[in-house]
Amino acid sequence: MKATIFFPLVLVALSVSGSLQAANLFAGQDRAANVCAQCHGIHKPAAGAPFPSLAGRDAAYLKEALKQYRSKKRVSEIMNAIAGSLRDNDIDDLVAYYSKLKP
Amino acid sequence: MKIIKKTINQTILSSAISLLLTASNLYAADHEAKDTQKAHEGVNAHKLFEENCASCHGSDHGGFIAPALNAATLKGRSPTALRTIIMTGSFDTLMPPFYGKLSDTEIRALVQHLQTTPKLPNPAWTINDMKASLKIYADESKLPTKPTYQLGSLDDLIGVAARGKYGRGEGSKAVFINSKTHQKIGEIKTGTAAHIIDYNPVNQRWAYIKTDTAEIFKVDLYTMQAVRSIKTGYNGPGLGVSRDGKYIMAGSFVPHNAVILDANTLEPLKTFELEGVDPDGKMVSSDSGMIIGTPFADIFAIALENAGQVWVVDLKGDFPVTKITDVGRHLHDAFLTHKGRKLMIAAYDDSKVTAIDLQERKIIKKLDAGCVPHLGGGAAVKVDGRTLGFGTNFGSCDKTVVSVWDLDKMEVVKQIPVLGGTESPAAHANAPYVAVDIISKDRRARAVQLIDKKTLEVVKTLDVGGHAYFPEYSADGKFLYISAGYSGDEVVVYDSVSLKKVASIPMESPAGIFSHGRVKYMTRGLLPDEMVK
Known part of the structure; x- marks a missing residue:
């Protein structure tokens, strides 16, 4: 029932970000499904997987974590490589998607 | 279910992985060759293969719903690239990421094991x-x-x-x-x-x-x-x-x-x-x-x-x-x-x-x-x-x-x-x-x-x-x-x-x-x- 959930969410995202550049939930979903979900899952990581869950996490925290991984302030062999190629708007899209997703 | 052909998504991922490769290459070139034998002592790579890989890649290293992994099929493949695939998984396939599940030493030992083990004769199950x-x-x-x-x-x-x-x-x-x-x-x-x-x-x-x-x-x-x-x-x-x-x-x-x-x-x-x-x-x-x-x-x-x-x-x-x-x-x-x-x-x-x-x-x-x-x-x-x-x-x-x-x-x-x-x-x-x-x-x-x-x-x-x-x-x-x-x-x-x-x-x-x-x-x-x- 994703479609019915997303449309109101897009409206929320638009109104929250106001006149600033709006995060694109669909772009976020696309990237999450293609990249992040490989380890972190959509709603939750795989049973027995050593990766933290992302769905429903605090947006500010997610954004900060991704930026720190990108700048290598926070060190992780895998996450530094993955986050290293994200642009600011990619991070915004991903954060918007995962933070609004029910775990 | 069909045999899976490995293809990696041509998106953000390739750049992420190449970054990872570049980073690891320096380390790998330096250490891989001389440390291989020593570092893998105490790791039972055959057991690791059986417990993590064999259900898809075949106990005989001959492949099943995933590709055959043996000395012949992996000949000439970069050990670093293979390590990366094991760590991150292969996107758009069933191959999951083993980063965090297997240690770096175990992954290195597995790669070496796979590249040196021939396809095994059909084991008996009577x-x-x-x-x-x-x-x-x-x-x-x-x-x-x-x-x-x-x-x-x-x-x-x-x-x-x-x-x-x-x-x-x-x-x-x-x-x-x-x-x-x-x-x-x-x-x-x-x-x-x-x-x-x-x-x-x-x-x-x-x-x-x-x-x-x-x-x-x-x-x-x-x-x-x-x-x-x-x-x-x-x-x-x-x-x-x-x-x-x-x-x-x-x-x-x-x-x-x-x-x-x-x-x-x-x-x-x-x-x-x-x-x-x-x-x-x-x-x-x-x-x-x-x-x-x-x-x-x-x-x-x-x-x-x-x-x-x-x-x-x-x-x-x-x-x-x-x-x-x-x-x-x-x-x-x-x-x-x-x-x-x-x-x-x-x-x-x-x-x-x-x-x-x-x-x-x-x-x-x-x-x-x-x-x-x-x-x-x-x-x-x-x-x-x-x-x-x-x-x-x-x-x-x-x-x-x-x-x-x-x-x-x-x-x-x-x-x-x-x-x-x-x-x-x-x-x-x-x-x-x-x-x-x-x-x-x-x-x-x-x-x-x-x-x-x-x-x-x-x-x-x-x-x-x-x-x-x-x-x-x-x-x-x-x-x-x-x-x-x-x-x-x-x-x-x-x-x-x-x-x-x-x-x-x-x-x-x-x-x-x-x-x-x-x-x-x-x-x-x-x-x-x-x-x-």
Whole structure:
């Protein structure tokens, strides 16, 4: 029932970000499904997987974590490589998607 | 399920991985060569392979639903690139990330092990090994005589083979759903990925689950628990149940054998060594392809993949075998038609589907298919006086089609163009469309296409998400269930007429979907009157 959930969410995202550049939930979903979900899952990581869950996490925290991984302030062999190629708007899209997703 | 070809998403990922490679290369170049032997001391790489890789890549390093990993296939591959694939997984495939699950030392040891181990000779798994593996979990004499839950008919059960991301562990189970309410009724943990679910056609309470590591579980659907299990080999999806519900036959890729079991006790009764002369005149030892019981007779039909033969086993005496040779190159899966008398079987390497008469025990005709036909259980529908069979094809070629055959005349009616390679068709007598799953390894994998039974045209494309595959109709034909596959982690349910999404059932890496209704209609899409009693 994703479609019915997303449309109101897009409206929320638009109104929250106001006149600033709006995060694109669909772009976020696309990237999450293609990249992040490989380890972190959509709603939750795989049973027995050593990766933290992302769905429903605090947006500010997610954004900060991704930026720190990108700048290598926070060190992780895998996450530094993955986050290293994200642009600011990619991070915004991903954060918007995962933070609004029910775990 | 098909053999997976490794392709990596050409998006953000390639850049991420190349970054990772560059970073690791410096380290690797310095350390890999001189430290290899020393660093891996104390790591049992063979055990690691068995416990993490073998269920998909094959205990003999010869490949199964994933590529063969041995000295020959990995010759010249960069150890660093291989480490990266193990760490991150291979996107758009079932290969999961082992970063954090295996240590860096273990991953390095595995890579070295894989690049130095040849494909192993077929390990033995004898009837005595099978007998010793039989486990009993419940006293069947004390089970209740009715289902412990409310359900109008057991045919409304739908079983989903949930692989689990790692193909083993807590996520691997068979999940049973009430296809009227789309609520989960029960689940059976299977240890390794569940691959096939089959039902007893006589006593509706029993189901059989086969895993990727060839364990067969006998499941009591009334109480939703496994009552027995037996390990019939190392891997191989072949599983069939006889029309009288008394026998099961299972076949393996490793080793090259098949076995008939007592369907009640799971005790092995007879094993068969699978070997024969292939269509090119060469004597070969062979993987077991599909195994099927038919409502037509007290027989099993089994495909010898590499030998290109179909054996018909009579369920009497010492289980005598009639061998039908020259059926096609690299046989795989099949479906039944004409009250179970005729068998349509896919020959990958010939791009043909061969029709076999199980009464005469001979080939009727070899029909054109698309490239690399994978029938995935097949579908047949009766329309305007004709019985039409639908054949999916998972090869990559310029022209991707679904074949439609007139099963009475045994001729090609149409090759319907579809978006990409396809793996499994679904049909139901009461539903207007035949659903096919697009499995090409890019965005198209999200799609399922619907073919109108009458016009034989694609009329709609569903964006299911994930890697959508294995569509299946509920027993009443009202709902279409689809696994959103590796990255979707849900089973999505559509109304079969309006094609509106009506439910989502979360599950880890769902794959094959098997309606209990299948015991009623032999081949999906036909009416129960196709069955003989």
